[in-house]
Amino acid sequence: MxxxxxxxxxxxxxxxxxxxxxxxxERLSNLHNQRIESSSSANPNSDPSFESVSSFVSHFSxxxxxxxxxxxxxxxxxxxxxxxxxxSKLNSISNAIEGLEKLLAESSYFLxxxxxxxxxxxxxxxxxxxxxxNSEIVPKxxxxxxxxxxxxxxxxxxxxxxxxxFESFPETPLETSSSSNVFDSPGFxxxxxxxxxxxxxxxxxxDFTLSDLTNCKIFLKGRLRxxxxxxxxxxxxxxxxxxxxxxxxxxENCIFMLPSHQIRIHNAKVTDFxxxxxxxxxxxxxSGVRFAPYCxxxxxxxxxxxECGLGEExxxxxxxxDFKWLRAVQSPNWSIIPEEExxxxxxxxxxxxx
Amino acid sequence: xxxxSIIRKVKRKEKEMRILMVGLDNSGKTTIVMRIxxxxxxxxxxxxxxxxxxxxxxxxxxxxxxxxxxxxxxxYWRNYFEQTDGLxxxxxxxxxxxLDDCRLELHNLxxxxxxxxxxxxxxxxxxxxxxALELKDIAKVLNLDAMDESRHWKIVGCSAYTGExxxxxxxxxxxxxxxxxxVLDC
Numbered sequence: 173m174x175x176x177x178x179x180x181x182x183x184x185x186x187x188x189x190x191x192x193x194x195x196x197x198e199r200l201s202n203l204h205n206q207r208i209e210s211s212s213s214a215n216p217n218s219d220p221s222f223e224s225v226s227s228f229v230s231h232f233s234x235x236x237x238x239x240x241x242x243x244x245x246x247x248x249x250x251x252x253x254x255x256x257x258x259x260s261k262l263n264s265i266s267n268a269i270e271g272l273e274k275l276l277a278e279s280s281y282f283l284x285x286x287x288x289x290x291x292x293x294x295x296x297x298x299x300x301x302x303x304x305x306n307s308e309i310v311p312k313x314x315x316x317x318x319x320x321x322x323x324x325x326x327x328x329x330x331x332x333x334x335x336x337x338f339e340s341f342p343e344t345p346l347e348t349s350s351s352s353n354v355f356d357s358p359g360f361x362x363x364x365x366x367x368x369x370x371x372x373x374x375x376x377x378x379d380f381t382l383s384d385l386t387n388c389k390i391f392l393k394g395r396l397r398x399x400x401x402x403x404x405x406x407x408x409x410x411x412x413x414x415x416x417x418x419x420x421x422x423x424e425n426c427i428f429m430l431p432s433h434q435i436r437i438h439n440a441k442v443t444d445f446x447x448x449x450x451x452x453x454x455x456x457x458x459s460g461v462r463f464a465p466y467c468x469x470x471x472x473x474x475x476x477x478x479e480c481g482l483g484e485e486x487x488x489x490x491x492x493x494d495f496k497w498l499r500a501v502q503s504p505n506w507s508i509i510p511e512e513e514x515x516x517x518x519x520x521x522x523x524x525x526x
Numbered sequence: 527x528x529x530x531s532i533i534r535k536v537k538r539k540e541k542e543m544r545i546l547m548v549g550l551d552n553s554g555k556t557t558i559v560m561r562i563x564x565x566x567x568x569x570x571x572x573x574x575x576x577x578x579x580x581x582x583x584x585x586x587x588x589x590x591x592x593x594x595x596x597x598x599x600x601x602y603w604r605n606y607f608e609q610t611d612g613l614x615x616x617x618x619x620x621x622x623x624x625l626d627d628c629r630l631e632l633h634n635l636x637x638x639x640x641x642x643x644x645x646x647x648x649x650x651x652x653x654x655x656x657x658a659l660e661l662k663d664i665a666k667v668l669n670l671d672a673m674d675e676s677r678h679w680k681i682v683g684c685s686a687y688t689g690e691x692x693x694x695x696x697x698x699x700x701x702x703x704x705x706x707x708x709v710l711d712c
Binding site: 223266270273277296299303357358377378379381383397398400402416417419433434436438450451452454456457481486493495496498 | 530551552568569570571572574596597598599620621622623642652654655656657658674675676687706707
């Protein structure tokens, strides 16, 4: 530690007492000289570790001045030939600002609140200045005039405005759209009509996706960690226990029969849910959705439910939170299915899939 | 030991850090906080509003603000930005379809000036799920390489279900905040 060295520099000196003594005398005289020197100058100590507010202020302002000078020296020409030089210059400024921040952090415990605040303000101003110069001088892409058809030019303008919006985060729409194709998880997608059956017991700890299905009957047997449902219409969905969460988005005229730890329902219209759930189900941007308790749909389910901690009815199927209706009175967006309208099951799992 | 270091030690004992947990709904924010705190995670409901947890962690006191991620309440995130030392962005690594949303929301957050000084920990959660996206792919999709140079950040894969990776992430976050705000010496 810095202070320890100052307090105990003798630990480095020669072991013999005489030399120690001599060294100490020398040190004392040095110290004395230093004191005389510093008392004559305006700032008594330039070392911040001496806990003097005035020394901090002067040290801080001189560093700030130095950084500002560096800003001045920075060439404002974005087409300057030596990009590397400019970059290293900006880097050194950034380091200097970080140094200031550190100095402030180290000194903050003895500074009055006002000094801390104003120093923080100065630092953030310097950072802003650095950022604006950064974006000015180092363009995202090298600009050049090319002979291209006007159509291309228009798209490039669009791209640029996007980059401005996200500053540090230029968008990569192409990459992502391709990525979502590459990283597809197991699931049923793009079907119309028919019966879709899947036994998931061979893929324990997996997730499953149902998306873009119309008028289908879907049976998922076995355990799941997560279920994603997206854009279903006129479908019946029945699944085994889900030990993680279910996320349902954009469904219409469907019936779901799910045992799960967590259930989130977004953008659902006129859909019935038969749930057993460990926590409170939630709906958001939904209307005409109804809830009822879960009823079993296949042999051997009881055991699976128990193993997944879903063996007992919690009554949570009726504790629905509507994020679009944060009031004490009942939300108009959901209701409980009257007992006489409830289905006992949405059909047994067929022994053979077609 | 000098007097100064004794004073510093005493000061440091009462040091608090304010940590904001955000991310899309269903990413596992509350489960992560409960898991770190050693609580039961089997019956956590989607967060309607926010939770505050005060946890003693490695000589520091963490005030963790776990704010709900449903679309309707994302606009309230900004009410929690003030004086945030550390930002934890939680990603559901198995939810490929909404990674675009995830990136957009993260961009919006990082534009916020009040969060410009906060250390950023990105937790790629649910790594235990078979088929979850790998760390490097998430970093790519979220375009983390394009992050501001001055930002202190790290991405860590984790599972709130098994607890894996959580301590690694929070160790980094706490150390990073400490080295920025408090002098790190012994």
